[in-house]
Amino acid sequence: MADHPPLTEAIIVAMARLVDDAQTEKREPSHSDIEFRIDQAKLTSADPGRQGKPVGKSKRVRGTLSWALSNNIPAGEALVAGLVSTVQGYGGFRPKSSNYCGEEAIVNLTAAFFAQGWELTAEGTLQPRLLESFTGKALTSALLAYADRARRGSLDSPLLAGTAKDLLEATASHVLVQKWGTPPSTSNFPTLLGQAFTALGFATPSIPMVPGEPVEKRIERAAYELGCSLNALRNKQGTGHGRPWVSTVTPSQARFAIESMGSIASLMLEALTP
Structure with a gap:
């Protein structure tokens, strides 16, 4: 199994910001997409969106990943990888896409990964940096x-x-x-x-x-x-x-x-x- 990207407090905050569309027109990924990735990472029980009250995408991602950081890091890392792939698939890293996440959100996430020895490319590809x-x-x-x-x-x-x-x-x-x-x-x-x-x-x-x-x-x-x-x-x-x-x-x-x-x-x- 390939090594998953890291999970830290800074990455959690930046990931939540990446999917946040509260201040803009609604864009993909949808709640359904986020739910799919949460289920895929086997973090369903940690999802604030399944607890009776409606929550935004940002709060949903942040709550699930925060639980994972304290209780199941490998699952949280898998969710991070899945969410980045989903955003990439919807064109979230392309400035001309209707689903573009915004420069600041992308720069913040890139910096958070960089501090952990990982690279988020301009196209949204996530990969470990060579130690060399x-x-x-x-x-x-x-x-x-x-x-x-x-x-x-x-x-x-x-x-x-x-x-x-x-x-x-x-x-x-x-x-x-x-x-x-x-x-x-x-x-x-x-x-x-x-x-x-x-x-x-x-x-x-x-x-x-x-x-x-x-x-x-x-x-x-x-x-x-x-x-x-x-x-x-x-x-x-x-x-x-x-x-x-x-x-x-x-x-x-x-x-x-x-x-x-x-x-x-x-x-x-x-x-x-x-």
């Missing part, structure tokens, strides 16, 4: 956004969209560029992660424990070991389109692995930008 297109602080922000989604278990796979690198490898490489000014010279993951930990001042198992050292050092060593274990679980024959884990990994183990990758990446990135 980011540098410096922008790449740090993009990686933090992916790490946050991984921590919440909302990524469909541990692969970063548009790359063949997993989250920890991409994060470790970025840390080295930011700290040492040069890209990593090794493709060996334990060495790469160890170098990144060293650049951040983190402890690794190769650094002996000393009496009275902060307990955080124990956490750092454990994070390194866990990171290497997670990398070993990856399906090295995969291309990003197949199963990302070795065949013996269960769904619950895969979810734990994804969330753990997000936690370790966040630990590194937040140390990079105190």
Whole structure:
């Protein structure tokens, strides 16, 4: 299953604005279209439009997505993707269309997606941005956004969209560029992660424990070991389109692995930008 676009408070507000036609002549998508997408995402029970009182399109979308953000993020992400496709299909991104959503609404949604590492094109196509297109602080922000989604278990796979690198490898490489000014010279993951930990001042198992050292050092060593274990679980024959884990990994183990990758990446990135 392909990775869905992200769901955040900013995206919810911008999505609601995109379908809002309260201040204009009525335009598509209709309530029926919105209802179809809500049902498709299995969020029927969260729809304010099914609760006895008539509500506008904006309030309907915002209420459903807000519930999803707190209770079922993957379903909310699926709804976001569906709504954008529906608006695109009705010509909502074309200025000359009778269903045009308006420049401000589109710009706001584009900016909200951009902050999460996704691109909404002028034609309404929604796609993840290649990490290679980011540098410096922008790449740090993009990686933090992916790490946050991984921590919440909302990524469909541990692969970063548009790359063949997993989250920890991409994060470790970025840390080295930011700290040492040069890209990593090794493709060996334990060495790469160890170098990144060293650049951040983190402890690794190769650094002996000393009496009275902060307990955080124990956490750092454990994070390194866990990171290497997670990398070993990856399906090295995969291309990003197949199963990302070795065949013996269960769904619950895969979810734990994804969330753990997000936690370790966040630990590194937040140390990079105190």
